[in-house]
Amino acid sequence: MVLYKSRLEVEMAIFKPADVFILLSACFLTAWLYAVFWFDNAQQGEADSLLIQLADNEPVEYTLSKDKIITIQGHIGPSLIEIKQGKARFIHSSCRNQFCVFHGWLTVAGDTTACLPNRVSISLKGTLNDYDAIAGGQ
Amino acid sequence: MKLHFTTTHEDHRVALLAALAITIHIIESAFPSPLPGIKPGLANVVTLFTFMMYGWKTALQVSLLRVIISSLLLGTFLSPTFLLSLSGALFSLSSLILTQQLFYLFHLTLRLFSRHGLSDNNYSQPGAIGYAIIASISHMSGQFLMAWYFFIPHPGLFKLLPILITFAVILGIVSGIITQLTISQLKRKQIQKSQLQPDNQ
Incomplete structure (x- = not known):
């Protein structure tokens, strides 16, 4: 799978695959925090x-x-x-x-x-x- | 007696970047914050830029200089504010290094299992946005844990954590875009320069 054609294109890209992965994990982390600290009174x-x-x-x-x-x-x-x-x-x-x-x-x-x-x-x-x-x- | 010591090109670079970071930090601290604990963190753009361009050692020097000198200038040296600032800086930088190493490991395993081989680590490394999100989340949670452990050991404080992390993610994306644009601009200039003067390489 070729995502980028040249080295220049890799360096110019705003979003790289790893960025998307990190962003999604961050969203999951935030949602999890809301679930734990706001909607769970046992804490x-x-x-x-x-x-x-x-x-x-x-x-x-x-x-x-x-x-x-x-x-x-x-x-x-x-x-x-x-x-x-x-x-x-x-x-x-x-x-x-x-x-x-x-x-x-x-x-x-x-x-x-x-x-x-x-x-x-x-x-x-x-x-x-x-x-x-x-x-x-x- | 005249004190004389030689400085290298790297020292000048650290001084320049640290001065930039301190300036941004102090300007930023003059603006009121809508919520305690939430700041745009634009000084971290400089740290992130340094980390991505020159490596973690330079970034560590720049961020330590920023924290110490700007606290001296603002009059918060060795106060709780300083402690929080320092712990945030150290937390975010160490998690940046950890992320870099993890993605490098990921790259190595990919290369083991792929037939053609991804030749460049650049493909699997995150860009500035990914790093900025990691940095701002760890900065926030580091500060939060310090504040909770040392100053306000009350379980009610954790109600605030989701909001703080939400803002950290949003502001992290913003500072990541700024960093990415800076780096892209700089690399474009470097490439143009090298194309104009091919003999210089």
């Missing part, structure tokens, strides 16, 4: 514990494997936090807006919600995310 970080932080105190860790309802005495009143089947949520808070309750279940490691008036924040911790980010640069 998301598994959470194994719940951190509850009150004001500036050290966060207290609870395991997610036992279902439990925790009452935290916040700044303006009690907050009720429920742990159920590896998920966690606020079920009651003494604040006015109830944003923390409306946030719903925390399911994935790194999920966080907080009640600012009551100064209570909860987040799920997995094995991978010991910290969120390290800022740097210019």
Whole structure:
């Protein structure tokens, strides 16, 4: 099979056979990445514990494997936090807006919600995310 | 005392190409990016051109000089930005070398099995577009892995990877076309020159 007649033609060609091969592989790679990271939820970080932080105190860790309802005495009143089947949520808070309750279940490691008036924040911790980010640069 | 050292033709070539790459890099960094992490990467055109015309050793010198000097000029030397830039450059160059060797192996096996024999490795080697796609994907994934491993070790970051790779492929094709046109133009000139003066060869 002769693809090109002369050496000059080989060097002038914009697309060579190997280029087409690489381009197709790149398209397949991209499609595969979309399939894995966007449409497969099993990849998301598994959470194994719940951190509850009150004001500036050290966060207290609870395991997610036992279902439990925790009452935290916040700044303006009690907050009720429920742990159920590896998920966690606020079920009651003494604040006015109830944003923390409306946030719903925390399911994935790194999920966080907080009640600012009551100064209570909860987040799920997995094995991978010991910290969120390290800022740097210019 | 006067410091004196001799420079070769290759040194001049490296200096010229590195200066070109640094200039492009700095001009490019002045433009705002629509998405963090996405840049046209036109400075890599110079690296790719050098790789294809003069081989990987020259390309390595040019890209290291570009990364170090432009970070000194931009004030990001030894910062996370510099680390990402360096790892991207090294990742992309090493995958370029790997690709070249793989296609050379492919060429050798083809020659083993074909009766007539493909005499020229040029037939089976990819052109600038193929190399540019490889370079930009590996540049992006190298940077991404460094960013994920050192700065943001959060699994949510991987949601961003498909978008970044999509842009890498598109921008890789663009820079590949630019490189290919440059190389074609240069080779055409060389061939015309050699046809005009046949005694010079």
